[in-house]
Amino acid sequence: MARRSTDTRAMIDRYRWWEMLAIYAGLCLFLFFMLAPFIEGFLVSLKPLAQLFSSPYSFWPENGSFKAYFTMWDTVPGFARYVINSFLISITSTVIVLLLVVPAAYAFARFDYKGMGLVLGGFLAVSMFSGAVLLIPLFRLMRSMGLLNTYFAMIIPGAAFLIPSAIWLLRTYMMRIPTELNEAAYMDGASQFYTFRRVILPIARPGIIVVAIVTFIGAYSQQFIFALTFNSKTEYMPLPIGLYAYFGKQEVIWNELMAASFVGIAPAMVLIFFLQRYLVGGLTAGAVKQ
């Protein structure tokens, strides 16, 4: 009698035990490199401040506690505000980017016109500059427009630098939507805007969510540099600048700083986690027969 295999994986996905071991070892090594700062940061947040400067340095916290997660709110009373500011800036940037990029990407994907390649190339060139290179001209621009020390000073440049890559990303996605859907809608008497709203937007939803996630992360991570340069008002500070408040005159309260970092990024992590689940749902919807 022939031996029956209970393994349901495809042949191409089957590995020997030592291959599996090597794969997981590689994964662990890679993950450790990426996560080491987070691990160390989390362990620091659990340690009492005195233990941080003890010699020899102990990696694992002795009598560790979550005390820093409670005291951090008293040390910097405006901390919650900084987190909210961060969110406000990132979400507003994302909304602005989406409002501009979704119709623009559709136009770039569907319509052919003179100079389109030049404009797209221009977008690519702009996205090669980081905001830091343009800080001084931007500062003068913000000053002459009277936008310094406002939320707009952090939102507008942030959004502007995120638009090019978002257009490229979404254009590629929208080009995959068959032109025949437009033609079919046109045959049925639908206008360009009707087709865009009722046909293209719903189908492009997974792509739009990807762009929203990328833009949100981008806005969240790049707000530091704009906040540092264009804003000096404490109440408008976003999280990365707000963390500086834990740098005292005499000493840095490391454990509370680390705790604050984790508390600060937690809402963003939760948000992205849920958006990703939503993204997978969007991708499995029935598509057109190619």
Next chain:
Amino acid sequence: MGQLSLKTVIKTFGDIQVVKGVSLDVTEGEFVVFVGPSGCGKSTLLRMIAGLEHTSAGDIVIDGKRVNDLPPVKRGIAMVFQSYALYPHMSVYENIAFPLRVERAPEEVIRQKVNAAAAILHLETRLQQKPGQLSGGQRQRVAIGRAIVREPEIFLFDEPLSNLDAALRSDMRIELTRLHKQLGATMIYVTHDQVEAMTMADRIVVLNAGYIAQVGAPLELYHKPQNTFVAGFIGNPRMNFLPVTCTGVSDAGVEVDWQGSRRVIPVEPRAGIEGATLHLGIRPEHVTLERGDFALRLTPSVVEQLGQQTIGYAALPGREENFCFVLPGTRVIEDDKPLDVGFAAAECHLFDAEGQALPRRVDLAAMSVPPAL
């Protein structure tokens, strides 16, 4: 209503002329099939009628009105696409209702029309499903449903069955013919599949390189092709062509000489072709194992057994193309062994050096059901 006229319609893309002056009249309720090899302009012609492509020159007239500059919806036409072009995020119901929603029809009217279309297409139980959950044939029916609800005078089909597997294709062919009878609308259908053309069409338009090669009823194209292109395109496997010399013209037909055998082919005589080289056409299915008016010995290099018929291919000396023959039923034929075959002069087609046919004397009326008076 549903009468369509094309008047020397031309389409150019840049410097390339794709449709080179096509004139055609389609009467109301007719099922017309555009057929031709890829790149012959059939799809472009359909898209111009649809209003998806601009017409470079010439007029498109529907019911006496020039529609060149009208958008599709004002032409009273609906189109079914090869890829179905269903909206993947909408239910079957919403897909079919889409044209009605565009024209802001009342909810009651929409429900009634969608249900009526679903009943015609046997989609009643599928209305709440998404296109992704349907089979290819069902998706195609949804696409047709979306065309039906607009109650167009002319339906356009762009290779609607080419994404389906063979069994489903023949089912859908029957279904489309039934639908045409039921709706009585004018239908224009593009395909490269001659079986679809032969079985469904009232009239077939054969296109070649941007021109109409011939327009006619399916059997007319089969029995009286006007040129070598149509003769070779209609019929599968394609017609064999043999070079012959004209030796005489009489009332009975044209006498030709092929490798020493002289026979009279019953075609309309034409003066002044004695001595000229002509092309004799014989369809593979008309070749028999008996010695007919013409006999030839050939050595089949490949023999295909289909059970229902036996197909052989043999090289003829001095000819590039294989000579093909189709014998009914299962025959024991060895490849690479000489075989004597023949064919009757009455089954032959004759073409002049330019490829134009000398019309055959075939009574087409005897082959079709007489039209009801």
